[in-house]
Amino acid sequence: DTEVTQTPKHLVMGMTNKKSLKCEQHMGHRAMYWYKQKAKKPPELMFVYSYEKLSINESVPSRFSPECPNSSLLNLHLHALQPEDSALYLCASSQALRGATDTQYFGPGTRLTVL
Amino acid sequence: ELKVEQNPLFLSMQEGKNYTIYCNYSTTSDRLYWYRQDPGKSLESLFVLLSNGAVKQEGRLMASLDTKARLSTLHITAAVHDLSATYFCAVDRSWGGSEKLVFGKGTKLTVNP
Numbered sequence: 190d191t192e193v194t195q196t197p198k199h200l201v202m203g204m205t206n207k208k209s210l211k212c213e214q215h216m217g218h219r220a221m222y223w224y225k226q227k228a229k230k231p232p233e234l235m236f237v238y239s240y241e242k243l244s245i246n247e248s249v250p251s252r253f254s255p256e257c258p259n260s261s262l263l264n265l266h267l268h269a270l271q272p273e274d275s276a277l278y279l280c281a282s283s284q285a286l287r288g289a290t291d292t293q294y295f296g297p298g299t300r301l302t303v304l
Numbered sequence: 305e306l307k308v309e310q311n312p313l314f315l316s317m318q319e320g321k322n323y324t325i326y327c328n329y330s331t332t333s334d335r336l337y338w339y340r341q342d343p344g345k346s347l348e349s350l351f352v353l354l355s356n357g358a359v360k361q362e363g364r365l366m367a368s369l370d371t372k373a374r375l376s377t378l379h380i381t382a383a384v385h386d387l388s389a390t391y392f393c394a395v396d397r398s399w400g401g402s403e404k405l406v407f408g409k410g411t412k413l414t415v416n417p
Contacts, residue, residue, distance in 0.1 A: 231392055231407035232347070245404060279346060291396075292337065293405060295347040 192216075193296035195280050201302045204270060210299045212263040212280030220285035221263040222293060223255060226277040238263060239285055270303045277301075306331050308395050310408035318416055320382050325411045327376040327393035335396040336376050337405070338367050340389045347392065350378075383415045 193214045202208050212221065220239045224232035237245035238257040246255075252274075254266040263280055277300050281293040307330040317323050327336070335354055339347040351360045353369035353376060360367050364387065366379045376393055390412045394405040 231410050232405075233407075234404060237404065281347075291335070292349050292352050294349065295339075297346045300344075 193280055193282055193294050195278075195296040195299050197299055198297065199300050199302075201304065202267065202270065203304050204272075206270075207266070207268045209267065210265040210278055210280075210301075212265075212282075212296055213261055214282040214294070214296075215261055216282065216284075216294070217260075218282035218284050218294075219260060220283045220291075221257060222281040222283075223263070223265050224279040224281065224295075226279055226298070228276075232279055236265075267301075270301075272303050275301055275303045306333070306395060306397055306406045308393060308406050308408040310393055310411050312411060313409055314412050314414075316414045316416060317380075317383050319384055322382065323380050325378040325380075325391055325393075325413075327378070327408055329374050329376075329393075329395045329406075331397075332371070332374075333395045333397060336369055337394045337396070338365075338376070338378055339392045339394060341392065341410070342389050350391075380413070383413075385415050385417060388413055388415045 196211045222237050223235040225235055226232045234247050235249045236255040241257045252269050256264040277298045279298045280296040283291045283293045309328045311326050337352050338350040340350050341347050351367040356371040358369045364381045369376045390410045392407050392410045394407045397404045
């Protein structure tokens with residue numbers, strides 16, 4: 190099973206709203222990632238959690254707040270977003286084993302629109 | 305700073321033809337990946353290449369890696385319409401036990417009947 194699930198599939202929110210994106214995997218992976226992808230652009234890394242600890246934050250604005258409650262779940266809390274934050278948000282996971290192929294498996298994404 | 309360049313960015317080809325997509329990267333890396341993305345969809349892993357001279361094939365796609373030249377190629381043989389998609393290469397910079405993938409800009413492939 191190489192499935193990463195994300196909810197919701199689509200989200201429309203106003204600039205004053207607070208919402209959360211959820212990601213789940215049951216592959217026993219210990220690294221989880223958030224990416225942002227604008228239309229016709231490659232994914233851009235936002236955050237990496239390794240063994241439930243935040244290991245990389247790519248200078249993401251504080252209106253995005255990640256959370257990793259356990260090894261299977263990854264959340265992205267959204268608050269006071271701007272219209273330019275509208276994008277496809279992708280979650281990924283990998284084994285986090287040195288020396289392994291350690292492919293990142295991506296979820297289907299949440300398409301976010303900020304009005 | 306690690307940079308990954310793909311070319312071409314757009315590729316329109318006829319069914320049955322062969323073509324190659326190129327991926328250059330600027331610094332040494334542990335691993336190189338190829339992903340496919342259909343419009344509005346997520347990324348599907350195609351290949352992971354670990355070492356110099358590595359070659360992997362799946363159906364009509366073949367990927368290779370030359371670490372000395374910092375170059376990977378994705379060769380398409382006898383293209384079919386179903387291969388139409390955007391193809392990304394990505395290079396890994398392992399950092400603190402987790403990976404930081406840097407993606408190329410992607411090659412949008414359109415296969416015409």
